[in-house]
Amino acid sequence: MEDDGDDWLAADKLEHLLACFAIAILVAALAGRSRHAFLRRRSVALGSIAALVAGAGKEAGDEIGLWHSAGASSKDAAADLLGVLLAAVFLSISRRFWPSSRREIEVAAEDSIV
Structure with a gap:
């Protein structure tokens, strides 16, 4: 099976992961x-x-x-998806520790009591 230089651990994959992570965080913010x-x-x-x-x-x-x-790459798409998943996890965790609205603060307080 020929890889065509599209390695899983290439710098390009890290760029895809970081770009999608950053876009997801920025738009969500x-x-x-x-x-x-x-x-x-x-x-x-x-x-x-x-x-x-x-x-x-x-x-x-x-x-x-x-x-x-060299064209579209399923490995690039996988790196994009991983970046989005990491951003979603980061955002979910950060909401737990730094609620942004009064309602989220009230819900976090209720959750800590229970």
Whole structure:
């Protein structure tokens, strides 16, 4: 089976992971500060979707030749997904320790009592 230089431990995979992690965190943070409760409640999902769309767009661009690349890579997509999953875990844990709204503070206080 030929690998075509698309190693799992290549710097490119780390770049995909970090880029999707950063996009997910940034979009979730922006949505979490929205004045619209609908966006605040879904901030992690919105961040995750934005990062996955960016990753898919990058892979589509690779496939059609927009960038100097060997084409789309399932390993790049896996690194994108891992970055999004790590961001979702980070955001979930950070909400537990640093609630951003009064309601989240009340829920955290209730949870610590029980």
